[in-house]
Amino acid sequence: MVGSALLRDRARIRAGLPAAVFALVAVAALGFQLHLPRTLPSDADYRAAAALLTAQQAPGDVVLLHPWWTERARLFLPASIPVVGYLGDTGDDLIAHPRIWVLANERLPFVPGADFRARFLPDRTPLGGSQELGPLTLTPYRNGRARTVRFSAVEALGQAEVSIEQAGSAAVPCPRAGDGFACRAGRAEPAWHEVLYQPVRCLFLLPPGGPARIAVRFPEVPAGTLLLEAGITWEHAWKRERSDVQLTVAGPAGNLHLRIPQGHEGFVSGDAPQPAPGPVTLTVQADDPHEREVCVRLRVLGDPP
Amino acid sequence: MSRAPDRTDRRIALGLGLVTFVVLWATEKPVGFVRDESVYFAAAEQFARWWALLFHQPSVALSDRVITQAFDFNHEHPMLMKSAFGLSNALFAQTLHWVRPATGFRLPAFAVAASIPAILHLWGSTLWGRRAGLFAALSFFVVPRHFFHAHLACFDMPVAAMWFLVVYLFWRAEEDLRLAPWTGVAFGLALATKHNAFFLPVVLAPFGVIAAWRAAGPEARKLLLRMGQVALATGVYAALLLAVLGREGVVRSWALLSPQTFGVVALVTALSAIAWQIARTDRAAFLPLAPLVGMGLLGPTIFYVHWPWLWYHPVDRLAWYFDFHATHVHYAWTYFAQVLRAPPFPLAYVFVITALTLPVSLLVPMALGLARTWLRNLGDLFPALARRFGQGGSTEWLLGVNALFSILLISHPDVPHFGGVKHWLPSMPFVALLGAREVDRAMAALPRTLGIAERRVNALAVGLGALLLLPGLTATAHVHPYGTSAYGELAGGIPGAASLGLQRQYWSNNVTGVLPWINANAHPGERVWLHEVNGLSFRDYQRNGMLRADVVPAGGPEDADLAAVQYHQEFREQEVLVWQAFGTAVPLTGLYLDETPQVIVYRRPSRR
Numbered sequence: 067m068v069g070s071a072l073l074r075d076r077a078r079i080r081a082g083l084p085a086a087v088f089a090l091v092a093v094a095a096l097g098f099q100l101h102l103p104r105t106l107p108s109d110a111d112y113r114a115a116a117a118l119l120t121a122q123q124a125p126g127d128v129v130l131l132h133p134w135w136t137e138r139a140r141l142f143l144p145a146s147i148p149v150v151g152y153l154g155d156t157g158d159d160l161i162a163h164p165r166i167w168v169l170a171n172e173r174l175p176f177v178p179g180a181d182f183r184a185r186f187l188p189d190r191t192p193l194g195g196s197q198e199l200g201p202l203t204l205t206p207y208r209n210g211r212a213r214t215v216r217f218s219a220v221e222a223l224g225q226a227e228v229s230i231e232q233a234g235s236a237a238v239p240c241p242r243a244g245d246g247f248a249c250r251a252g253r254a255e256p257a258w259h260e261v262l263y264q265p266v267r268c269l270f271l272l273p274p275g276g277p278a279r280i281a282v283r284f285p286e287v288p289a290g291t292l293l294l295e296a297g298i299t300w301e302h303a304w305k306r307e308r309s310d311v312q313l314t315v316a317g318p319a320g321n322l323h324l325r326i327p328q329g330h331e332g333f334v335s336g337d338a339p340q341p342a343p344g345p346v347t348l349t350v351q352a353d354d355p356h357e358r359e360v361c362v363r364l365r366v367l368g369d370p371p
Numbered sequence: 372m373s374r375a376p377d378r379t380d381r382r383i384a385l386g387l388g389l390v391t392f393v394v395l396w397a398t399e400k401p402v403g404f405v406r407d408e409s410v411y412f413a414a415a416e417q418f419a420r421w422w423a424l425l426f427h428q429p430s431v432a433l434s435d436r437v438i439t440q441a442f443d444f445n446h447e448h449p450m451l452m453k454s455a456f457g458l459s460n461a462l463f464a465q466t467l468h469w470v471r472p473a474t475g476f477r478l479p480a481f482a483v484a485a486s487i488p489a490i491l492h493l494w495g496s497t498l499w500g501r502r503a504g505l506f507a508a509l510s511f512f513v514v515p516r517h518f519f520h521a522h523l524a525c526f527d528m529p530v531a532a533m534w535f536l537v538v539y540l541f542w543r544a545e546e547d548l549r550l551a552p553w554t555g556v557a558f559g560l561a562l563a564t565k566h567n568a569f570f571l572p573v574v575l576a577p578f579g580v581i582a583a584w585r586a587a588g589p590e591a592r593k594l595l596l597r598m599g600q601v602a603l604a605t606g607v608y609a610a611l612l613l614a615v616l617g618r619e620g621v622v623r624s625w626a627l628l629s630p631q632t633f634g635v636v637a638l639v640t641a642l643s644a645i646a647w648q649i650a651r652t653d654r655a656a657f658l659p660l661a662p663l664v665g666m667g668l669l670g671p672t673i674f675y676v677h678w679p680w681l682w683y684h685p686v687d688r689l690a691w692y693f694d695f696h697a698t699h700v701h702y703a704w705t706y707f708a709q710v711l712r713a714p715p716f717p718l719a720y721v722f723v724i725t726a727l728t729l730p731v732s733l734l735v736p737m738a739l740g741l742a743r744t745w746l747r748n749l750g751d752l753f754p755a756l757a758r759r760f761g762q763g764g765s766t767e768w769l770l771g772v773n774a775l776f777s778i779l780l781i782s783h784p785d786v787p788h789f790g791g792v793k794h795w796l797p798s799m800p801f802v803a804l805l806g807a808r809e810v811d812r813a814m815a816a817l818p819r820t821l822g823i824a825e826r827r828v829n830a831l832a833v834g835l836g837a838l839l840l841l842p843g844l845t846a847t848a849h850v851h852p853y854g855t856s857a858y859g860e861l862a863g864g865i866p867g868a869a870s871l872g873l874q875r876q877y878w879s880n881n882v883t884g885v886l887p888w889i890n891a892n893a894h895p896g897e898r899v900w901l902h903e904v905n906g907l908s909f910r911d912y913q914r915n916g917m918l919r920a921d922v923v924p925a926g927g928p929e930d931a932d933l934a935a936v937q938y939h940q941e942f943r944e945q946e947v948l949v950w951q952a953f954g955t956a957v958p959l960t961g962l963y964l965d966e967t968p969q970v971i972v973y974r975r976p977s978r979r
Contacts, residue, residue, distance in 0.1 A: 082820025084739070084813035088839055092732035095842035095860045099849075102864055106966050135869045137971075138963045145957050153708060153872065153940065174966070175863025176870040258951040260944040265956075300944035301703070304712060 104201070105173040111200035112142035115169055118197055118204055120144050126212075126371070128163040130155060130186070132170040133177050139169055153263040156185040159211040161293075164371045166190065166207045173201040214368035216288040219348065220256045220269045225285060228254045231349065232278040240280075246270075251355070252280040259361045261297035262332035268361040269348075270299075273311065275355035287346040290366040292317060294324055294348075297333040302357035304331050309352040311360055318344040326360070333363075340366055372497075374546045380496040380504065387508045388489035394512075395481040395521055399474060401852040402522045403880025409907035411453055411524055412460075412476050414445040419457030421679070435683040442680035446688070447695055448526060450678045451563035455479035456524045473915045476524040483529040484521035487511055487800050490532075490539050491807075498766070499808050506836050507807030510733050511800060513843030516792050519854020526565040531796035533561035533568060537666075538773050538801075541575050542766065544662035545582060555665025559673025566696045567777070567797055572666060574776050578769055582659030583649070591653035594645050601641045608634050625690040632686060642667065702789035703941035708872025710941050715784035721795055725778070727862035727873065728792055730843035733806060734859065736813075740805030744771040774801035791855055791877055810839060853881050856964050865965040875938050879903040881969045884962030885935050886912060888972065890919045892959075893933060898923050900931035902945055928952035932975045938968045949973050 119129065123146065131139055131151035140149055147167075150158060156178075160166055168186075172179065189210030196205040219226075228247035229237040240247040246255025251274035258267050273280050296313050297303065311326040315338070322338040340346070352358040376384070404412070421441035425432035432438075445453070456476040464475030488508035496504030512518050520528045537557045544550035561568035584595055612621055612630060625631045646664045650657040675681055681688050704711045706720060717723075726734055743760065748771050750757035751764070763771065777798040780786065787794075814832040818825050842860065850857040850865070856876045858868035869875065882904050889899060899922045901909060912918035925931035928949040936946045950956045953975045962970040 078820050078822075081816040084809065085817055085820070085835060088732065088736060088810065088813055089835060091735050092838045092842055095730060095732045096845070098860045098864070099842060099845055102866070102965065105866070133870050135968065136966060137968045138961070138966055140956065140958055141961070145955070149956070152943070171966075174870065175867030178870060258947045260947045263940065263943050265943070265947045265950065301712075301941060304710075 102175075105171070105175070107171060107200045107202045109142070111202050112139055114199045115139070115197075115202055115204050116142045116144055118199075119147055119167060122206075123147055124165060126162065126164050127167060128160055128165075129167045129169055130158075130160070132156075132168055132172075132182055132186075133174065136169075136171055136174075143169075152265060155264070156182050158264070160209055161211060161213050161365075161367065162215050164209055164212040165193065166209050168203075168205045168207060170203045170205070171201050172203070210370070212371055213291075214371050215365050216290045216368045217284075217364075217366035219282070219284065219362065219364035220267060222284055222287075223254065223256050223269060223282070226254075227283045227285075229281050229283075230274050230278050231281045232276075237281065249274065249280065251275060251278070254280060254282055259299040259359075261299060261361050262303065264332075266361055266363065268363050271350045271360045271362055273350045273352040273355050273358055273360065275352060277351070277353075279312075279349040279351040281347055281349045283345060283347045285345050286343060287317065287340060288343050288366055289340050290368045291337050292322060292340045292346070293335065293337045293363075293365045293367055294322055295333040295335040295363040296324055296326055296350075297361050298326060298330070298357075299359045299361050302359055304329060305357060308357050309354040311350060311352045311358050313351075313360075313362070314349045315346060315364065316349070317346040318342050337367075374497055374543050376493045376497050380493060380501060383496075383501070383505070384489040384492040384508075387492050388485040391485035391488050391512060391521075392481050395484060396474070396478070398518075398851060399477055399481070399522050400471075401883055402519070402854075403852065403883035404473065404908045404911050405523055405525065405855075405878035405880045406903070406905055406908065407878070408524050409905060409911045410445055411448075411456060412473070412911060413907050415453045415457030415460060415476055415524070417441060417444055417457075418450065418454050419461045422454070422458065423461075433679075438679045438682060442678070446680050446692070448565060449563045449674065450680075451560060452479065452483070452524070452526055452529050454677075471915050473524075473911065477522065480524050480529060481521070483532045486532050487528075487535060490535055491800055491804060494539055494542075495804055495807050498804075499811050502814060502832055502836075503807045503811035506810050506839075507804045509836075509840055510806060510843070511803045513840050513847055514729055514733065514799075515843070515847040515850045515854050515857035516728055517796070517799065518847045518851065519857070520793055520796065522852075527790075527793035527796050530561065530565035530567045531800060533557065533564045534571065534773075534777075534797035535800040537561050537568070537571055538575070538769065541578070541662045541666075542769060544665070545579075545659045545765075548658055548661055551661035551665040552669065553665075554662035555667075555669030556673065558666040558670035559677075562670055562674040563677045566692070570776070570780065572663070572670075574772060575666070576663055578765060578772075579659050579663040582765060583656045586653075586659065587649075587656035588653050591649050591656035594649045594652070595656070598642060598645050601638065601645065605634060605638045622690045622694045625686050627686050629686070639667065639671075699787050701787050703939075704789045705872060705874045705940040706788075711788060712941075714786075716786075716788045718782060718784060720788055721778050721782045724792060724873075725795070727858055727868065729859050730846055731860045732839045732842045733803075734861065736809040736839070737802045737806030740807070740809040741771070741774055741802060743809065744774070744805050770801050770805060774798055774805055789877070791874070810836065850964070852883065853962075853964055853969065856881065856967070856969060865967050869967045872940075875940070875967060876969055877939075879905075879908065879937060881937065881962055882912075882935055883917065885960065885970050885972050886918050888960050889922065889933060889935070893919060893922050896921050896923060897932045898925040898930060900925040900928055900934040902935060902942070903937045903939070904935075934973045936971050936973070938971065946971065 127147050129143060129147055129149045134151045134153055134155045137151045143149055190207040193206040193208050196203040228240040230249050230252055231237045240249035253272040255270050257270040258265060259270055271280055294315050306329040308328045310328055313324040315322040317340055319339055319341050322336055324334050324336050326334050348364055350360055421432060456479055459478045460472060460475035463469045464472045488511055491507040491511060492504040495507040540550055540554040540557050544554045558571060587595060646660055701713055744767050746756055746760040748763035748768050750760050750762045777795040781795045814835055817831050818828045855878055856865055858865055862868040882901050909924045913920050928934050929952045934949045936949055953973050955976055958971045958973050960972045961968060
């Protein structure tokens with residue numbers, strides 16, 4: 067009797083299970099929808115964050131958004147502080163910035179916390195506690211990866227000379243055009259571009275094609291560590307069957323070579339010592355210049371600030 | 372069981388269709404013009420002018436030169452829906468002035484989309500009862516992306532509706548010979564809607580042939596075998612042509628009098644002749660074949676007749692049409708933080724995106740329904756499964772195959788994967804139907820589970836049904852009119868999808884979110900760059916009063932004073948170029964859905 071009653075109960079429960087599961091899923095879905103608005107910051111939350119940043123900002127500060135896509139913050143944050151938010155930004159060394167303000171909203175669904183811990187946190191030390199502003203938190207970090215930037219090619223382009231060089235021929239100087247230089251074939255200018263989703267203000271170079279190279283000569287570059295980073299801009303990068311790009315930095319201590327292989331997305335980078343101040347020449351060459359639009363960051367780094 | 376619905380269900384279906392039509396119309400105004408839609412608007416207007424010319428000067432209108440002039444624009448797609456859009460606009464917007472131009476174009480799309488809930492109810496109520504039919508009908512359009520696509524004067528929802536109609540009529544015609552020609556007509560209309568429909572014979576032919584084989588006597592079976600031999604011979608002939616000429620050669624050398632045309636004509640003639648013999652010798656075997664015969668004869672005829680562009684150059688233009696779709700370009704698409712640009716695409720993509728965009732309270736019954744159907748279908752082949760889950764039978768096979776066909780077709784790693792869910796929409800009415808069966812089963816078990824009387828179960832069933840539909844309804848209302856950005860609870864909604872690195876939006880219509888700001892803040896005659904919005908859409912926003920008439924379209928940030936950039940992972944450079952051109956990275960406003968940037972507006976500082 068008891069056994070058959072149990073069996074009956076089990077059968078009843080089993081028969082009712084789909085309805086119960088469906089109902090639970092629906093309730094959970096409604097719960098999610100009710101909860102989601104509470105994870106979203108208000109305009110006032112952002113304004114409070116902006117006020118804090120305005121009051122406490124120092125030269126070299128930067129704001130990093132977490133998760134990276136929460137760029138509504140740009141509407142509110144002071145224009146005097148750069149705001150970094152792009153897919154992959156947790157791996158950005160932010161070399162020029164000794165202090166990083168992380169504006170985070172960890173209440174949002176699927177915030178990539180593990181990625182943040184693994185790629186951002188190493189070498190970064192919190193400077194005091196977090197300020198809570200609604201669902202937002204604002205936390206300053208000392209950037210252990212920061213270095214003094216003694217020279218930046220994009221800032222120093224005004225003092226540079228640009229020419230087209232080819233073995234066996236005299237260099238052909240390129241005339242100035244606006245902030246940059248326009249060559250008969252090729253171009254050099256400071257510009258904002260994207261390299262693998264990262265917005266970068268860089269030295270934008272169009273190589274002339276064939277064996278000829280575009281050469282940018284900086285007359286006086288301080289001593290330190292030369293850091294060369296170069297990438298193909300935007301969607302041109304992923305395409306195969308395009309030419310490799312060869313980059314060379316010739317300085318007092320010798321040459322630094324880099325190659326951007328076809329199909330490579332993102333920056334390639336290399337460094338070399340620059341033991342003494344002196345002239346440095348950057349050259350860029352691609353056999354076929356089609357879609358070889360190169361974004362170059364050439365910097366000389368000193369000690370940590 | 373008769374496959375014909377009763378009168379009450381026919382009335383309910385009609386009511387569902389009417390309500391759907393009215394709701395779509397009532398919610399249409401804020402829906403932006405997707406990139407393709409304005410092209411179809413322009414094409415539709417052009418075709419409507421040709422129809423007017425046909426009425427006034429038929430001999431001129433019917434000349435090869437005029438037809439080519441009128442129909443060359445946007446000949447990537449056939450004419451049925453575009454003609455309907457154009458005639459509707461000409462009547463309701465241009466002549467009667469009852470509606471704005473965009474609504475005039477879109478009304479036929481609402482009507483066709485409205486047929487989906489109606490057919491869902493007809494089919495569901497016949498198979499599993501009124502409760503299942505109603506739930507299936509109501510569940511289809513509380514999916515935000517379905518609701519969005521139903522508003523557009525495009526072809527994705529119409530072809531889903533046509534596909535569903537053809538399969539429904541095919542199923543009915545297997546019982547009722549009178550519906551066989553109507554299946555053929557519906558197939559012709561489906562072909563005239565979008566190229567997906569060319570796969571329908573592939574899906575339906577095995578059902579007709581197998582059913583005919585089962586019903587056939589010895590003589591008819593011989594004829595059926597002969598049909599198979601003809602099909603096989605045609606396959607070998609086609610393979611030979613491909614081997615000798617190559618794919619491009621086959622397309623290039625296809626003329627009216629060519630081996631290719633001979634192959635097609637021989638196939639159709641031979642199959643028709645054999646089908647005629649079967650009809651004369653074995654009526655029972657012919658009945659399930661009849662809808663296929665209707666499709667084979669009426670489908671291509673309607674397709675050809677409806678499209679004047681084919682009239683004078685049927686072979687080469689048709690060859691171009693097939694070639695265009697067989698070699699369609701791949702647009703970039705973001706999937707788990709990877710920008711997919713070229714094949715091979717991830718095999719699981721379609722399943723994953725379907726799961727992440729459906730409201731989870733509908734996804735669960737739909738997934739269960741699909742699983743149950745396939746377990747039962749496999750039960751026809753494996754007795755162990757049959758003992759546990761039962762057997763499928765021809766109807767369940769038909770539903771199961773159609774529920775998966777478009778999904779699997781787009782899952783092929785070489786098939787273009789852009790366009791959100793729109794390319795596998797023809798699967799979704801079938802998935803909704805199977806989901807409704809699961810919900811109905813759950814409802815049917817309630818009296819036994821709760822120990823209540825059968826008569827009280829209706830109230831509970833309504834409660835459970837409403838509970839399951841509510842998350843989809845609220846999500847649809849919340850995201851409307853930005854349906855291409857919608858994600859379900861499994862993805863964590865729109866912000867969860869952004870963190871997962873999924874495609875933020877597509878097709879440019881979300882720009883409507885910032886048009887009111889531009890209208891209020893643009894200087895007179897200001898140059899405005901609406902990123903991703905093509906020139907025709909810009910014109911349509913102005914023509915429909917959604918964008919001030921005095922602002923001027925700019926070709927890019929360099930010649931613009933205002934820029935509205937659409938967030939696409941693959942277009943990040945475009946936003947950065949605005950920073951470069953305007954000298955600022957600080958936006959003025961934007962469309963942010965649940966915090967996610969969709970459209971970001973910048974202004975050149977000198978004009979502030």
